[in-house]
Amino acid sequence: MTEQRTSPPADPPPPPLAPGTRRPGGRTARTRAAVRDAVLTGLAEHGYPGLTVEYVAEHSGIHKTTLYRRWGNLEGLLVDALDLAGEDSWTPPDTGSLEGDLRALAHTTAASFEDSTAAAAPTAFIAAAFHSERAAKALNAFYTERFARCEAIVARAVSRRELDPRTDAGALVRAVVSPLFFRLFITREPMDEALADRSADAALAAARAGVFNSPAESA
């Protein structure tokens, strides 16, 4: 029943659209954070089907009995780690122009999956959603909230009169990153900076052409 943190909190700030990237500190309980860290490390090392409650107990220093009592099972541990990943204070890029913001969003997303060590846990969350309905729901909640934050980019562009107020902000920000995720996780093709730029530019061109205008969602 030792509930102490054994693994040190890890370093880089969380990339925006990579669920499960570690972050230091936070307002959550030490136990929850220690367990989260162990889950992320385990996902990075073994992936979802390879992760076990035993592993999480060993690497968090939290007794297995406590893990089962509080989180129920491995799925519960996974979902809580994902929920916790969504509780950061990340805000989308604010460069002063819509083009700059969308390109920055694309670049940050691409960069967050570029380093294979950093990408391991986020990738494992995406993989886990294929095998667990609860993980899929948690991933959906993570992205829904994350893209809601990204809508600030569009709101600012509208207030600068760069964009039609009828623009569906959610559709636009999803369009920016879709080609990146598509190549990473579906077609398994390489990504580069040029692709990130082009994805942002394509979404912007479509927005300017009014493709994302939605009469139902006028701002």
Add this chain to the structure above:
Amino acid sequence: MTEQRTSPPADPPPPPLAPGTRRPGGRTARTRAAVRDAVLTGLAEHGYPGLTVEYVAEHSGIHKTTLYRRWGNLEGLLVDALDLAGEDSWTPPDTGSLEGDLRALAHTTAASFEDSTAAAAPTAFIAAAFHSERAAKALNAFYTERFARCEAIVARAVSRRELDPRTDAGALVRAVVSPLFFRLFITREPMDEALADRSADAALAAARAGVFNSPAESA
């Protein structure tokens, strides 16, 4: 060592961008097709981590010894089923206009994942790529070849003078379907006909704005 087909060949023609959809007949050997059918059925029922060589033996009527000798292991069976899925005669939509072709491509893709039974095997291939490097390579090969076929849409549009000859055809056709796959397998959001139309229209608007123009790949 009985090498006879026990499961009947299945029915609908293969959707374009859904790897592993069954198809009837073909120029491949009966054994290979029977094994492929068993792999697809097994993937649909159990997913990749749940599929076993025993299952494939039982459902194909091909002895386990033969499976191991010819395909090596489960990964080999999976990869061959995916290779075989790419050997169909599918051609991309040809409606007479670029807009019509891109919308049809988006709709066919969306439709191929709409029915959960039909989507099970293709989805399992995408999931397997997270766990198997060989599956990831086979999936990459499948999509590379599939999108190469889709480039005919762009070539026709260029010859009709609907599109700049410098348009990177591969980028354009990938852009059409990226938002659909993104919602299906990353954010786990619902898809509908309107989304398919909008994805096609967004890609088209970007192409018309010259975003996909590539000086290196002039037609």
